[in-house]
Amino acid sequence: MRENGKMKNDYKVKTENITVDYGEKRALHGINLNISSNEVTSLIGPSGCGKSTFIRCINRMNDLIDGCKVNGKILIDNEDINNQNMDVVELRAKVGMVFQKPNPFPKSIFDNVAYGPRIHGTVKNKEELENMVRKSLKRAGLWNEVHDRLDASGLSLSGGQQQRLCIARAIAVNPDILLMDEPCSALDPIATAVIEELINELKERYTIMIVTHSMQQAARLSQKTAYFHLGEMIEFGDTSSIFTNPKHEMTEAYISGKIG
Amino acid sequence: MSIINIYMIIIMLLSISSYFYGRNFIKNKTSTSTEKQHSKDTYHGAFISLYLILPSIIFLSLWIVISPNIIDELLTIKIIYIFGQLGIDELKILKSQVIALSNGVLIAGNLSEEVNYISDYYLYIQTVSKKIYIILSCLGSAAAFLYARKKITIRFNARFNVEVIVKSIMILASLIAILTTVGIILSLVVETIRFFEIINIADFLFGLKWSPQIALRADQVANEGLFGAVPLFAGTLMITVIAMVVAVPIGLMTAVYLSEYASNTLRSIAKPALEILAGIPTVVYGFFAALTVAPFLRDKGADIGLTLSSESALAAGLVMGIMIIPLISSLSDDVINAVPQSLREGSAALGSTKSETVKKVILPAALPGIVSAILLAVSRAIGETMIVVMAAGVAANLTANPFESVTAVTVQIVVLLVGDQEFDSAKTLAAFALGFTLFIITLGLNILSIYIIRKYREQYD
Numbered sequence: 001m002r003e004n005g006k007m008k009n010d011y012k013v014k015t016e017n018i019t020v021d022y023g024e025k026r027a028l029h030g031i032n033l034n035i036s037s038n039e040v041t042s043l044i045g046p047s048g049c050g051k052s053t054f055i056r057c058i059n060r061m062n063d064l065i066d067g068c069k070v071n072g073k074i075l076i077d078n079e080d081i082n083n084q085n086m087d088v089v090e091l092r093a094k095v096g097m098v099f100q101k102p103n104p105f106p107k108s109i110f111d112n113v114a115y116g117p118r119i120h121g122t123v124k125n126k127e128e129l130e131n132m133v134r135k136s137l138k139r140a141g142l143w144n145e146v147h148d149r150l151d152a153s154g155l156s157l158s159g160g161q162q163q164r165l166c167i168a169r170a171i172a173v174n175p176d177i178l179l180m181d182e183p184c185s186a187l188d189p190i191a192t193a194v195i196e197e198l199i200n201e202l203k204e205r206y207t208i209m210i211v212t213h214s215m216q217q218a219a220r221l222s223q224k225t226a227y228f229h230l231g232e233m234i235e236f237g238d239t240s241s242i243f244t245n246p247k248h249e250m251t252e253a254y255i256s257g258k259i260g
Numbered sequence: 261m262s263i264i265n266i267y268m269i270i271i272m273l274l275s276i277s278s279y280f281y282g283r284n285f286i287k288n289k290t291s292t293s294t295e296k297q298h299s300k301d302t303y304h305g306a307f308i309s310l311y312l313i314l315p316s317i318i319f320l321s322l323w324i325v326i327s328p329n330i331i332d333e334l335l336t337i338k339i340i341y342i343f344g345q346l347g348i349d350e351l352k353i354l355k356s357q358v359i360a361l362s363n364g365v366l367i368a369g370n371l372s373e374e375v376n377y378i379s380d381y382y383l384y385i386q387t388v389s390k391k392i393y394i395i396l397s398c399l400g401s402a403a404a405f406l407y408a409r410k411k412i413t414i415r416f417n418a419r420f421n422v423e424v425i426v427k428s429i430m431i432l433a434s435l436i437a438i439l440t441t442v443g444i445i446l447s448l449v450v451e452t453i454r455f456f457e458i459i460n461i462a463d464f465l466f467g468l469k470w471s472p473q474i475a476l477r478a479d480q481v482a483n484e485g486l487f488g489a490v491p492l493f494a495g496t497l498m499i500t501v502i503a504m505v506v507a508v509p510i511g512l513m514t515a516v517y518l519s520e521y522a523s524n525t526l527r528s529i530a531k532p533a534l535e536i537l538a539g540i541p542t543v544v545y546g547f548f549a550a551l552t553v554a555p556f557l558r559d560k561g562a563d564i565g566l567t568l569s570s571e572s573a574l575a576a577g578l579v580m581g582i583m584i585i586p587l588i589s590s591l592s593d594d595v596i597n598a599v600p601q602s603l604r605e606g607s608a609a610l611g612s613t614k615s616e617t618v619k620k621v622i623l624p625a626a627l628p629g630i631v632s633a634i635l636l637a638v639s640r641a642i643g644e645t646m647i648v649v650m651a652a653g654v655a656a657n658l659t660a661n662p663f664e665s666v667t668a669v670t671v672q673i674v675v676l677l678v679g680d681q682e683f684d685s686a687k688t689l690a691a692f693a694l695g696f697t698l699f700i701i702t703l704g705l706n707i708l709s710i711y712i713i714r715k716y717r718e719q720y721d
Contacts, residue, residue, distance in 0.1 A: 064608060066524065089611045097609035103602035106625050115620065116610040166606070173610055 018072035042218035045228035059095040096170030102162035104154030116173035140168035160191025275313035282308035303418035311408035315400030451692035470656035495666035502577025511588030538586035549579035549651035571653035595629030628716035632709035639702035645670035
């Protein structure tokens with residue numbers, strides 16, 4: 001983990017005045033947020049506050065939604081990704097994403113993980129591909145459970161395993177950044193604990209942004225926390241200070257359970 | 261208008277008014293009582309109104325089934341009584357004369373006095389039977405009405421009783437459809453068995469020559485035609501294959517385009533447009549094939565040195581393919597739309613382009629549904645008649661050349677049954693055998709497609 005704010009240019013992701021409109025409705029009102037490398041940044045806030053919309057800007061997933069407009073600058077490694085010329089395919093290879101509900105493809109476990117390397121052509125031969133799959137499954141902490149049944153359908157796994165498979169699938173593309181949109185909300189507490197432990201390990205290699213509804217999870221996992229409310233970012237700072245000493249009264253109200 | 265029609269209209273009007281009567285009846289009862297009414301007023305109204313009309317409808321259906329038999333029997337007795345014992349043929353002729361006369365088709369002056377007399381008698385028993393029906397159903401309806409009226413009390417559970425009646429009406433309606441199907445299948449089976457009593461089943465299934473024209477006189481030599489169905493099924497198969505080669509890629513790509521690429525506006529125009537294509541009567545496709553496509557193909561073929569007959573499997577197959585496109589595209593479109601959005605997002609988030617997502621995720625996930633859509637389309641193509649009748653020809657050639665004229669099973673069924681028929685000749689019965697075989701094939705395809713859908717459905721939540 002790096003020192004907080006050591007260098008101004010060291011931020012992995014910088015957003016400047018992001019606004020998002022779904023048709024007539026404005027979902028995000030000018031968000032400025034800087035994310036440091038190799039940290040977990042969690043986004044918390046009540047439902048509909050725009051936290052998912054925000055992380056979907058980082059890999060341009062909002063492009064898939066009809067009538068959704070994203071304005072503002074999003075700099076990843078000082079390159080603005082929010083413009084027409086950006087190759088979204090390349091961007092999404094760099095910014096992986098894990099969704100709320102585990103969504104393995106209806107393919108074998110192996111093919112699920114091999115999907116990304118195959119489409120991007122990052123591996124040259126079968127052996128490299130197998131190494132890649134093994135490495136990714138190991139990093140996602142799934143290897144020991146599935147190494148003897150890589151041909152089984154990804155859908156045959158339990159919910160928590162499916163989610164780790166999705167993480168392995170995202171890792172296999174070699175991203176720098178991992179976006180996680182409530183990755184544990186469809187899982188039971190034990191599976192959640194396994195995933196949290198995994199996220200803790202993954203931050204050594206990746207910059208992680210996680211949307212969560214669980215404040216305990218944010219407190220346990222993240223170094224930075226941003227509190228969103230009705231499309232605005234109310235407060236952003238070190239997790240410890242946000243949870244112990246919130247500067248804004250709305251943050252305090254949310255953390256103490258008065259709103260949300 | 262016949263007296264029966266007038267009676268039915270009156271009964272319907274009575275039934276409607278008895279609905280209001282029933283409502284007021286219970287209202288008045290409740291207003292003078294302290295008890296709480298069990299069912300709403302409308303249920304009491306519906307109860308009494310259904311009770312009024314049902315006997316008339318039940319009697320009507322019974323009368324339609326039974327009365328012609330009784331009248332026919334009475335007519336036979338009368339004819340025998342007057343003319344003495346007759347042969348079956350003479351009896352038939354006399355009967356049809358009597359019926360034609362009473363319908364005003366024949367003129368009375370040309371026939372004997374006895375026939376005129378029996379004709380009057382025939383008209384008379386018809387009138388009597390109508391009167392009997394009306395009297396019986398009047399009594400039935402009146403009794404049911406009074407019974408229902410007596411049943412209606414404040415605590416009467418009219419709601420439940422209406423439910424029971426409505427349920428039995430539903431059961432009856434679905435029974436009609438099922439029984440009709442069973443009846444059709446049974447008649448197919450019976451006639452097919454009769455056919456196989458005349459023609460060896462192996463000759464039919466494996467015979468290579470189809471030439472059903474039976475000699476005109478029964479004593480003529482070789483009075484059995486040749487009933488080898490292979491050329492027909494080969495023709496059907498070839499046309500179906502051509503149709504599928506046209507329809508599957510186009511239909512599938514249309515479906516993928518509409519569900520994955522097209523904007524909402526385009527989709528809202530293109531989908532109805534495709535449905536219009538599905539709504540064109542097949543006979544229109546038929547003459548399109550015969551008058552436009554077939555000559556066009558023949559001329560263009562001649563230009564590049566191919567000899568196409570003016571009725572070719574190719575023309576029929578192409579047009580049938582066009583006809584089936586909407587079927588495949590709209591079924592596949594539904595299946596593709598049913599693939600969860602989360603899979604699209606997952607694939608996109610890994611950096612796939614849209615076509616990669618379609619090829620590697622969506623189509624594999626939708627495959628069972630697409631396969632079953634194709635199987636349904638195949639069974640549609642096999643059963644299609646009009647296009648092949650008009651565009652493919654009637655000559656039963658056993659050929660693998662799509663430029664030649666072939667014939668299909670359905671075409672031969674039409675050919676066999678058009679014109680004057682003798683109902684027990686092998687030629688007529690052959691139509692049933694062909695129909696039955698076709699039915700078995702399409703049934704098999706439909707079952708297979710349902711099986712595929714069932715088997716793979718749950719997998720993709």
